Amino acid sequence: MKAGSNLEKILEKGEFAVTGELGPPKGNDIEVIKKKAEHLRGNVDAINVTDNQTAVVRMSSIATCALLVQMGLEPVMQMVTRDRNRIAIQSDIFGATALGIKNMLCLSGDHQIFGNQKEAANVFDIDSIQLIQCVKAMRDEGTLLGGQEKIEGQVRLFIGAAANPFADPFEFRVVRLAKKVKAGVDFIQTQCIYDMDRFKEWMRMVTDRGLHEKVHILAGITPLKSGGMARYMAKNVAGITIPDKIIARMVKAKDAREEGMKICVEQIEELRQIKGVHGIHIMAIEWEEVVPEIVKRAGLLPRPKVSKN
Amino acid sequence: MIVGERKPLEEIRAMLDPYRKILILGCGECVSVCMAGGEKEVGILASQLRMLYKRQGREVEIGEVTLIRQCDREYIEPHLDKIYQADVVLSMACGVGVQFVGEVAGEEVIVLPALNTKFYGVNLEAGMWAERCAGCGDCVLDKTAGICPIARCAKRLLNGPCGGSQGGRCEINPEVECAWQLIHERLKARGQLELLEEIVPAKNWKPSLSGGPRKVIREDLRL
Known part of the structure; x- marks a missing residue:
């Protein structure tokens, strides 16, 4: 075991994993976290905590993850390189692991132009692939990035990263995944999938290169709440494409939320059939309460139990 | 080249407010090529300021000089007399020129920037410049x-x-x-x-x- 996290054990056992996502509050209201977390408890194997997603200031991912650990839940700490240089990153990793965090997702992060501090300087001292290398060196070599300097204690982290099969250039997307694998990533969570044909094409390229045997791929899904949300996301969210037929279904639906759930369950069914997909990552953005129903309808309950040790 | 863009007239006016004798100092290199701070732009800014001061009924003397470049001592020194005669020097060079004219002229001389220095870039097409190097x-x-x-x-x-x-x-x-x-x-x-x-x-x-x-x-x- 690399980190001994619940997520790692489930994936290593060959079980189909389910992860969820929790966006921290835009402030320090712990009740928001508790409420969201309780919707996810028992329904997912680990909970991603976003790191100032879309560059909007929120409670730090590390602090939120530590609160989840206290609540007996397993977090996946997301970390972006937008806001931290390699000094802060490694220092935060020491702190995070000391607080009981065992999974980490390595990201570059959305540009600050999307957020609420548009005049900020960005950092980008290292990129997401170099961040994977950094965490791997800390865990497997017990050293800091690029150095011989030994770490006091042990950094045990199950290392994740993102992949977006819907970004361009398409043929590079599998190369980028291969680089992340080479850098030492253990699991991948993809951008939310609506264009199933393109995702399947990407997965075919992934399996052709044998990457599915080296990394666990969790397919990302985001339930749509309304026709308006579908249209908005298709038009405005960087790196997401939504086919017209899905938008049409959402727009026409009498009960949009029900339709959104149905689409999600259908997507899970389809994703489970794809070779190399080892789980799903449900990003129910500000709609965490829908997760139990989706997971139940998809037949993914109860979640498998693994030993604590 | 170093690409610059002239500051808005209002901002320039505000920084020049305390002074009565202004020397506008152009630069014949990069900012001349990108049409932000060469001889021609010195002339335009000087005319704009003269019109402005005339409307305000203010007596302000404006001199105009454009050096071969402001980042070399040898091109600044021959103009030190004019620089010393002014209350303030408004440099239309990049930030390098603004600083170096001050360094060469000595700490008594106030040199203000007329441009925002943008980047190292190229002239893509008429009226358009784009960044290419971050140094x-x-x-x-x-x-x-x-x-x-x-x-x-x-x-x-x-x-x-x-x-x-x-x-x-x-x-x-x-x-x-x-x-x-x-x-x-x-x-x-x-x-x-x-x-x-x-x-x-x-x-x-x-x-x-x-x-x-x-x-x-x-x-x-x-x-």
């Missing part, structure tokens, strides 16, 4: 098909396009080309896509501004 001090263009991801990727990524690259455009703005899309296309055309399979390790930023103000010393040229 990071450790050139990587040999590895990136001659297209710089430090200057031209909003995240300064070194390992290929992020998830926000769509249709050749950057996530920050559809008018911005994705540098990594351009790199990918060029390497593909050259049959060198395998270069993108290699992981580029964390960059050494010591030679960049992060390492502190930089100096180049050539012992072979020193007296």
